Amino acid sequence: GEVTLRVDCDVLKADGGTRTASITGAAIALRDALDRMLREGVLAAPVEILPVAAISVGMVDGQALLDLNYLEDSNAEVDANFVMTGDGRWVEAQSTAEGKPFSPEDFIRMAALARKGIDELFTLWAL
Template sequence: MARPDRRTADALRPYEMHRHFQKYPAGSVLIEMGNTKVICAASIEDRVPFFLRGTGEGWIAAEYSLLPSATETRTQREAVRGKQSGRTQEIERLIGRSLRSVVDTKALGERTIMIDCDVIQADGGTRTASITGAFVALVEACASFYEKGKIFPVKDFLSAISVGVSHEGVPILDLCYEEDSRAIVDMNVVMTGVGRFVEVQGTGEGRPFTHEELGELLALGEKGCRELISYEKDVLGGELVWLVGREG
């Protein structure tokens, strides 16, 4: 099977993250997965949703947007249309849920960290790239208020990747748009550093998939997530990587 960029079935696209991409957020990252590029920024707000007021717990929320020029055909801004699409809302919830799964909300204190994920170029896998990049931005943001000797709010590493069954029937890792648009099965996998699944979103778009195919896709997803988490550690470096999971 020949992939558009001649990768093997179990290979990620070339990837890179640039920290401190923006001046003003407490944490910011530009993540590139092949031709997909997303700016992920983490801003700290000294307030929480009404249901957490007085509890001593914090919150992680996400906003996601696709710039009009991010795709081959210009996409109208949702602000112009006057409402968010169901897809956007779904992705925002996914990013928020994923990040909260590795956060100690008590250690966060009564503050909200707002994660903004802005896709400046889309070529498949924008939601999974957003989660991976947002995690690094989140660690940066939490480090900005962390006090030595206390529990660091981020308990474990986190990454996400897409997997699928190609139109030729082959399980593949990290689909670009051309592959995703023709895939028989499409799936997103979110995993923690200790290897636990946070979320698995899979759909048989061309046909139902088998238990065997599901196992192959999960194995590919785990491989991709582990590779990205290893890279996250390199990106964070000795300056921050030791904070994740620290309890004092």
Template structure:
């Protein structure tokens, strides 16, 4: 039985607020239910050493949770032994997803550094980060054109992400913490607006997942992501 009051195939209420950090070339606050993530993009001249001479730019991401983003205070990773494996895995996922948005050769010798900071966590933080950061990258590219760092706006392939899980045998879209913490299966789906999948992460917690159930999860993710792409039309 779905523990949430939402229908199993519906998203939590979602919204975007732009320009929350006016010093950044692009910034948004994305809200997915009670998950709130601040995404900001900084444009830097130059590229990482491994790209020198390759005539292309780069997009990379950093992810973190503020200490009171959760029910109890979390230790700042910078005050401990460094980033956890979970943090590194999430920010690499965000970076990979964002690099699908644009032909990096059109960025010139620039690096777009994306910071995703979770203000409040209630499940689906990595998916919210991808969806919000993609919109912030679009803002940053527009700023680069205005500032004549780019001659013209690159062609953008919008990207969004959503979680799907299996709870008490039922497929559920956009898991909040209560559902995610007890789900039999949880997955994250990242998709481009043209319908192609970018990445899928899935873990079965109790028993292997049947193929037909996975197909239902992918179908539900597709429908949810279509709703998130309406943010690009605002």
């Protein structure tokens, strides 16, 4: 029959990026839960899920920074969150100017940096 899983994320200790940490953590937890359910016979066949990871990026003093800590986030001119699938498609690309507007070029720089960080996070799926 059908199985419903509820994934609840509580970030107990963080220095910024709690939302993106929750997204990546929840995706990995779901994969682990499905693997366990298959091993224990709860599932008759593997369930294919699309890997998802998320990361924060910001502009601080005109520089794009990955996974900002609290101090960097507090001083950011732009705060952005990026969520991507394992096959390179965007789920979310959200950014907010924290004062003055920013350029399309800044957004492109942040997206490129996010892609590098997310690619690194996808190595966790192989563990």
